[in-house]
Amino acid sequence: MAGGKASARQKMINLMYLVFIAMMAMNMSKEVLSAFGLMETKFANANNDTADRNGALLADLETKAEEKPEEFMVPAAKAKQISVVSEKFYNYIETLKNDLLKQGKYSIDPETGKLPFEAMDKTDILDEAWFTGDRLTKKGDEVMAKINGYKSEVKEILGTDVKYSKALNSFEELFNTNKVENKDKKKIDWLNYHFQGFPAIASYTKMTAMQNDVKVTEANMMNLFLGNTLSEAVSLNKYQAIILADKSAFFAGEKFQGKVVIGKYAKVPPTKLEVQGKEIDLSQAIDSTGAATLDFNVGNVGEHDIKGKFTFLEDGKPLEIDIKGNYVVVPRPNSATISADKMNVVYRGVTNPMTISFAGVPDNKVSASGAGLSKAGKAGKYNMIPTSGREVTINVSATLDDGSKASDKAVFRIKDIPKPSGQIAGLSTGKLPRNNVEIGTVKAVLEDFDFDLPLTVTGFKFKVPGQPSVTVSGNKLNGSAKGALRKAKRGATVQFIDIKSRSNGPKIKPATPIVIELAN
Secondary structure (H helix, E strand, C coil): CCCCCCCHHHHHHHHHHHHHHHHHHHHHHHHHHHHHHHHHHHHHHHHHHHHHHHHHHHHHHHHHHHHCHHHHHHHHHHHHHHHHHHHHHHHHHHHHHHHHHHHHCCCCCCCCCCCCHHHCCCCHHHHHHHEECCEECHHHHHHHHHHHHHHHHHHHHHCCCHHHHHHHHHHHHHCCCCCEECCCCCEECHHHHHHCCCCHHHHHHHHHHHHHHHHHHHHHHHHHHHHHHHHHHHCHHHCCEEEEECCCEEECCCEEEEEEEECCCCCCCCCEEEECCEECCHHHHECCCCCEEEEEECCCCEEEEEEEEEEEEECCEEEEEEEEEEEEEECCCCCCCCCCCCCCEEECCCCEEEECCECCECHHHEEEECCCEEECCCCCEEEECCCCCCEEEEEEEEECCCCCEEEEEEEEEEECCCCCEEEECCECEEEECHHHHHHCCEEEECCCCCCCCCCEEEEEEEECCCCCCEEEECCCCCHHHHHHHHHCCCCCEEEEEEEEEECCCCCCCCEECEEEEECC
């Protein structure tokens, strides 16, 4: 067609043929671009659906972890980790897609809600961003690092457990980033092979497909973690009989009330139930959840065992599951123990009364010790007289009915006696006639203090404005102080300071000053 000389007519035919081929190629290109767009939409929809299912699977695992932590706690924790690292990598791919749209100035059509697939034919967006010659740009290196980082994180979460080996192999195959052989039998880098020279819509679709790989990986792992424990969870041979008492302790003479369940209330009808050596009527004991209700007289004060057997039919054979549990019987109380958790305080130098007991244990089998602690005579009554230090620890031990020991302790803060308030004629501050001040008795009063601790004032200093202070022994003004008082003007303010006092026990801090205005 291009060789030799051609007539004008032939040249026209040849030109028309070339135009026809170009038009076919153009139409084919639009069809291909549109096909990529349709594939991208399907991947995106699949990702949304898979995300919802993955969320449900994770929630199921977390619920199972609460119900049967011994079987599901570790798988649930691994599933949560997989979810976190997958979400992080998924979001990173989303940023790459957004960058592609931004650089290509592509936007979603507000009428159709779709991207302009047929217009997304540019090949230079990622070529310039990710590749330079036969090497990757800084951004290209980042993309590969993120992919490999995600792979490393997933592998680390699964670890070296042999039961995860098959899943690891499938994951490695899904995210294989080894060099790829092209049509010329030449091996080129994975990123170049998949993204260099491709139209924008093709690259965009491939990134959505990679997000789909992430969601599929997440789903596979969730099912893997459920599957690893499912065979054990559904086999009755792996269940334990669990006793659920209506309350943790019972009073002497009460009936024990509670339930015995198999696992998480498995609705599997037993063929026989025996508790404490007696066979239970199944028609009366088993409720709609599969739980067996227990009702029998409790023993004496102390700890008691519950023994029995659940018999089920599995694979046509009787399967016996032992019932093992215990309960505690405590005496009926005749008083309440009420305490403020933040107010464990004793005062230095005074007798602090205390009541010490151990729930369910008689007083003669309880012993308590601590610096300054002594028995007060009555059952459970003690006196504490702390001396040095800022804290005191009281240790309590008890001997249970079976001879075993139980112990507990409490720490109390040691506080000094508070500073008393100085008073004369019942006032710390105020206005008094001159004569009342002259004949009044100075007192030191412990206000709002719970202990009966009388104080005797032994001395103070009396101060009149414009005159030197007078030192007084005892609790009344002496002659010098009275002389100073007579010189004070009407309305003057006199002060009783450095008020010292003593008690029959601890050392007392100086009382707060008394400030009095003379009324005449």
